[in-house]
Amino acid sequence: MAFISRCFPNHKRPVANGFLGFAQSFGLVSAPIIGGALTDAFTWRACFGINVPIGVVAIAITALWMKDPFPNPDLELPIREKLKRIDPFGTLLILPSIVCLMMGLQWGGSRYGWQDWRIILLFALFLALVVGFAYVQHRQQDKAILPPRILKNRTVLASALFTCCTNGLLAVTEYYIAIYFQGVRGYTATRAGILGLPMIAGLALASIGSAFGTTWVGYYTRKLPTEASADY
Amino acid sequence: MLATSVLAPIATGILTTIDLDDSQAKVAALLGFIGVAVGVGVQQPFTATMTVMSPKDVSVALGVLIFGAGIGSSLFVAVSATLFQSRLAYEVSKYAPGSNMTALRHAGLSDIRKTVGSDHLKDVLFGYNEAVIQTLYLPLGLALLTIVGSAFTEIKSVKKKRE
Numbered sequence: 236m237a238f239i240s241r242c243f244p245n246h247k248r249p250v251a252n253g254f255l256g257f258a259q260s261f262g263l264v265s266a267p268i269i270g271g272a273l274t275d276a277f278t279w280r281a282c283f284g285i286n287v288p289i290g291v292v293a294i295a296i297t298a299l300w301m302k303d304p305f306p307n308p309d310l311e312l313p314i315r316e317k318l319k320r321i322d323p324f325g326t327l328l329i330l331p332s333i334v335c336l337m338m339g340l341q342w343g344g345s346r347y348g349w350q351d352w353r354i355i356l357l358f359a360l361f362l363a364l365v366v367g368f369a370y371v372q373h374r375q376q377d378k379a380i381l382p383p384r385i386l387k388n389r390t391v392l393a394s395a396l397f398t399c400c401t402n403g404l405l406a407v408t409e410y411y412i413a414i415y416f417q418g419v420r421g422y423t424a425t426r427a428g429i430l431g432l433p434m435i436a437g438l439a440l441a442s443i444g445s446a447f448g449t450t451w452v453g454y455y456t457r458k459l460p461t462e463a464s465a466d467y
Numbered sequence: 468m469l470a471t472s473v474l475a476p477i478a479t480g481i482l483t484t485i486d487l488d489d490s491q492a493k494v495a496a497l498l499g500f501i502g503v504a505v506g507v508g509v510q511q512p513f514t515a516t517m518t519v520m521s522p523k524d525v526s527v528a529l530g531v532l533i534f535g536a537g538i539g540s541s542l543f544v545a546v547s548a549t550l551f552q553s554r555l556a557y558e559v560s561k562y563a564p565g566s567n568m569t570a571l572r573h574a575g576l577s578d579i580r581k582t583v584g585s586d587h588l589k590d591v592l593f594g595y596n597e598a599v600i601q602t603l604y605l606p607l608g609l610a611l612l613t614i615v616g617s618a619f620t621e622i623k624s625v626k627k628k629r630e
Contacts, residue, residue, distance in 0.1 A: 340545040390519040394512030395535030397616025402536040403543030404606040419596045437502025445507045
């Protein structure tokens with residue numbers, strides 16, 4: 236995705252993004268079918284095995300055909316500098332903080348009560364680690380894993396919130412519709428999977444449709460240069 | 468993005484009305500509607516970020532977005548699991564008092580019918596359905612919350628002449 240922004244001029248990006256999204260959705264749609272076939276033919280373990288050749292092919296394609304028009308200046312840095320860029324302290328703080336948050340939310344109210352010391356400890360740890368992470372990021376500024384300069388950008392924050400919501404929405408809906416089909420309606424896993432397909436198909440079609448729409452609107456509506464792409 | 472913020476709450480809202488006897492076609496059509504509603508806006512935050520940020524910062528900014536996306540799925544699935552578990556216990560004991568909740572929880576989805584037995588299966592399933600519906604209020608809330616993201620994204624034309 237970072238590639239698209241480098242390779243394509245602004246007005247072509249929406250369509251390029253749309254195709255990327257379409258390819259992703261295609262992978263998602265085909266996955267249950269291929270996975271189901273593999274599970275029937277071999278064992279469910281084969282579903283993990285198939286990722287290996289696919290990964291190798293993807294790496295080969297990237298190495299052979301992708302050309303970066305603007306080489307990253309950081310590539311020339313010595314290895315020690317590069318390691319610093321990974322921001323070990325930041326990573327060390329943010330990863331466990333997220334684990335704490337997840338475990339707290341998973342256990343809270345179900346395995347333990349909300350007032351249980353384990354849950355309170357997990358949330359307290361999460362807060363402490365996040366504050367530590369924020370401090371480290373602030374100290375390091377541009378060398379941080381999440382430079383504050385970028386986080387302060389309104390569009391980045393708003394867009395991240397938006398994708399956070401839409402992804403959560405899709406994941407939860409997919410999950411509980413499967414439970415509805417299998418639990419409440421008593422369908423088999425395969426049938427539930429097939430009935431879940433319209434959502435992914437709609438997602439793929441609308442995303443590519445809106446991609447062309449954005450390009451078309453952003454390009455042709457000259458009278459309203461700013462409002463034209465209000466809906467991008 | 469605005470279109471998603473308008474359409475998605477409608478779509479997810481209607482989905483919370485599903486019950487035991489709805490036709491497959493209705494549920495499938497509703498899922499398709501949700502897909503379209505979200506799909507209209509799903510790529511646009513990325514386009515917006517690419518338009519607004521300088522080439523140097525774009526990859527990190529997109530990283531922030533992908534981080535948000537990952538957190539969105541994993542965080543809310545965890546939240547919804549907690550929600551569903553507690554609602555399931557409450558609703559099933561409301562509609563089918565005396566059910567063995569531990570057995571039900573361990574039975575897994577496909578074995579509910581075997582575990583419960585036919586005499587009060589309908590009541591248990593009714594409670595199950597209620598619990599699913601109440602969990603589906605979470606996506607509805609998320610759909611409403613997208614308006615904050617849509618509203619605060621800078622409006623910039625992606626027109627060619629800008630570059």
